[in-house]
Amino acid sequence: MIPPFLQERRYQFAVLAFIVSALLPVIVGSNQYYRTVLILMLIFIIYASAWNFLTFSGQGSLGHAAFFGLGGYFSSLIAIQFGFPLIIAIFAGACVTAGIGVLIGMTCVRLREWFLAMVTFGFAVIIQTLIVISQLSPITGGWDGFAVPKFIPSSIPGSPFIEYYCILGIAAGSILLFHLLLKSKIGLALAAIRENEMEAKASGINPVPFKLFAFGVSSFITAIAGALEVCHFGYISPEIFGTDISFWPIIYSITGGLGTLAGPIIGTIVISLLWEGLNALGFTYERFIVIGILLILTIIFLPKGLVSLPERLKNLKRIKTGDEK
Amino acid sequence: MDLHIEIITQVLFWGLYTGCIYLLLATGLNLIFGVMKIVNFAHGEFLMLGTYITFFLFVMSGFNPYVLLCASIPLLVVIGVIIERLCFRPILGTGKLNEIFVSIGLIYIIQNLVARIWTDEWKTIQSPFRDISVVLGVIQVPLDYLIIMAVTAILLIGLYIFLHHTWTGRAIRATSQDRKGAMLMGINVERMDMVTFGIGAALAGAAGTLWAVSGQVFNPYMGSIPAIKAFAIIILGGLGSIPGAIVGGLAVGLVENGTAFTLGGAWKDAVSFILLIIVLIIRPTGLFGEDSE
Numbered sequence: 242m243i244p245p246f247l248q249e250r251r252y253q254f255a256v257l258a259f260i261v262s263a264l265l266p267v268i269v270g271s272n273q274y275y276r277t278v279l280i281l282m283l284i285f286i287i288y289a290s291a292w293n294f295l296t297f298s299g300q301g302s303l304g305h306a307a308f309f310g311l312g313g314y315f316s317s318l319i320a321i322q323f324g325f326p327l328i329i330a331i332f333a334g335a336c337v338t339a340g341i342g343v344l345i346g347m348t349c350v351r352l353r354e355w356f357l358a359m360v361t362f363g364f365a366v367i368i369q370t371l372i373v374i375s376q377l378s379p380i381t382g383g384w385d386g387f388a389v390p391k392f393i394p395s396s397i398p399g400s401p402f403i404e405y406y407c408i409l410g411i412a413a414g415s416i417l418l419f420h421l422l423l424k425s426k427i428g429l430a431l432a433a434i435r436e437n438e439m440e441a442k443a444s445g446i447n448p449v450p451f452k453l454f455a456f457g458v459s460s461f462i463t464a465i466a467g468a469l470e471v472c473h474f475g476y477i478s479p480e481i482f483g484t485d486i487s488f489w490p491i492i493y494s495i496t497g498g499l500g501t502l503a504g505p506i507i508g509t510i511v512i513s514l515l516w517e518g519l520n521a522l523g524f525t526y527e528r529f530i531v532i533g534i535l536l537i538l539t540i541i542f543l544p545k546g547l548v549s550l551p552e553r554l555k556n557l558k559r560i561k562t563g564d565e566k
Numbered sequence: 567m568d569l570h571i572e573i574i575t576q577v578l579f580w581g582l583y584t585g586c587i588y589l590l591l592a593t594g595l596n597l598i599f600g601v602m603k604i605v606n607f608a609h610g611e612f613l614m615l616g617t618y619i620t621f622f623l624f625v626m627s628g629f630n631p632y633v634l635l636c637a638s639i640p641l642l643v644v645i646g647v648i649i650e651r652l653c654f655r656p657i658l659g660t661g662k663l664n665e666i667f668v669s670i671g672l673i674y675i676i677q678n679l680v681a682r683i684w685t686d687e688w689k690t691i692q693s694p695f696r697d698i699s700v701v702l703g704v705i706q707v708p709l710d711y712l713i714i715m716a717v718t719a720i721l722l723i724g725l726y727i728f729l730h731h732t733w734t735g736r737a738i739r740a741t742s743q744d745r746k747g748a749m750l751m752g753i754n755v756e757r758m759d760m761v762t763f764g765i766g767a768a769l770a771g772a773a774g775t776l777w778a779v780s781g782q783v784f785n786p787y788m789g790s791i792p793a794i795k796a797f798a799i800i801i802l803g804g805l806g807s808i809p810g811a812i813v814g815g816l817a818v819g820l821v822e823n824g825t826a827f828t829l830g831g832a833w834k835d836a837v838s839f840i841l842l843i844i845v846l847i848i849r850p851t852g853l854f855g856e857d858s859e
Contacts, residue, residue, distance in 0.1 A: 305667070351850040352850050353850075354663050354853070359797055359798060360843055362839075363839030365843055366839050367839055367843075370832055371836075375832075435657040475674045480848070492671075495747075526679075530682075534675060535671075536668075537668050540667055541653075
């Protein structure tokens with residue numbers, strides 16, 4: 242007996258993707274390099290999906306590293322300073338970050354696109370400055386950062402596998418959360434605001450709480466991704482607020498396909514594989530150039546991202562064979 | 567801490583000098599925004615490219631770097647035009663923020679292309695006047711700084727004359743005021759886009775050269791932060807307003823150096839954004855911006 246929702250094509254794909262990703266560590270085995278690549282890929286899928294969720298409300302952020310880094314800092318500081326278990330610390334850190342996200346969102350709701358982009362970028366710089374200034378450096382370690390406990394202590398047998406499956410669970414959970422949110426009334430309201438804010442207002446939707454909600458959810462999930470990343474490496478430093486960290490989810494989401502749930506996932510997988518492949522071949526600088534060119538080509542020739550590629554090819558074929566329908 | 571008049575004047579002077587770099591960047595950015603209604607986030611990469619082109623010519627020929635500006639500025643115009651044709655023309659009029667995403671791609675391409683050619687180590691350009699300083703009232707300033715301010719002023723006057731007293735300049739201003747109207751008057755607006763982008767890139771390149779000649783070290787990643795600040799400046803001064811960009815550039819230069827002096831160097835980058843955010847909370851469309859709705 243197949244549950245009715247599984248009859249839809251996209252759910253079949255989702256379940257298939259989940260099964261494949263659950264089998265991957267078994268195939269890869271004990272190779273640590275591949276495992277790290279897989280774990281980072283999952284973390285960045287969570288991060289890129291969270292960034293992408295914000296764009297569903299018509300807002301784009303250029304400073305999501307602020308939340309990524311704050312999630313890492315708050316979680317590890319709560320775990321170290323107060324001695325909470327890491328799971329609780331990550332959750333608490335994400336809640337605090339979501340609060341800050343809503344505060345930042347409050348300064349942004351009235352702003353137009355370019356201004357919003359600037360302000361979010363500015364917040365990443367300001368927060369980095371706050372972390373490294375001398376008054377706070379006894380706690381934050383200044384530019385040097387500090388060591389963070391591992392997500393799963395390596396004394397436990399099979400810890401890399403447990404870590405992988407935990408992160409896979411969190412990734413699947415957050416994507417499911419985004420899916421349910423977008424299917425609900427909230428998702429409809431967000432779409433209305435994104436398409437035309439004036440008309441949304443006219444039909445009785447107050448955009449402010451919805452935009453703040455999107456900011457809160459996005460920063461919450463981003464913070465979890467950040468906490469997972471620092472726990473994976475066992476180290477945190479203010480470089481986590483760098484522009485690169487802000488730009489990666491944008492690159493992933495856009496090459497994958499903006500405004501779709503699958504976009505950030507596919508984008509992350511394709512770009513990370515390309516990145517690691519070029520790295521293995523020894524192209525240190527060229528890999529940035531390749532990815533930059535790929536990004537620009539996608540925006541110009543495939544505005545809906547790689548997810549729209551099969552459809553585009555189908556259309557092209559139909560035009561070529563002259564099969565007009 | 568005792569505040570002497572010399573120290574204050576010194577800080578003000580430093581601010582003015584930093585402001586010159588910012589205002590050149592911001593003016594170019596604003597010119598481009600006015601005509602094309604896009605924001606080029608990769609503007610700092612032109613600053614960096616200008617620096618490296620001057621550096622390359624300097625190493626090759628050994629001429630005075632200020633003279634080499636005459637060679638690097640036209641080169642930057644050409645590069646700007648090429649980038650406009652290849653990357654920005656195809657996305658003109660498509661979705662919001664697309665130009666920012668294209669710029670992110672450009673940032674990666676240009677930075678790493680330069681790093682590939684000249685490595686990413688810190689480099690310097692030695693100015694022939696680096697040991698000469700001039701007594702100016704109560705303070706002593708390096709001659710280079712004075713030359714930089716003079717060159718900035720010359721470039722701005724040149725830009726003013728170009729925009730107000732040549733046919734192309736007038737056409738650019740017309741396009742920036744009303745694109746459709748300009749088109750109906752027989753102006754080739756797409757050519758104006760190209761020219762404007764080239765000029766903007768050249769101003770940024772000049773800013774980079776001046777920055778490097780004054781004794782600052784540079785590497786391929788130097789451009790991002792000044793460009794973002796230039797963007798903050800044009801929001802402060804009003805999108806599309808060139809006097810706003812000049813005043814804003816000098817103001818941010820002064821504020822930055824003032825804070826670095828009073829609060830410490832760590833605050834240097836953050837303070838312009840704090841200023842920006844405060845302004846935007848009070849006036850969401852910028853200091854001199856018009857209300858949109």
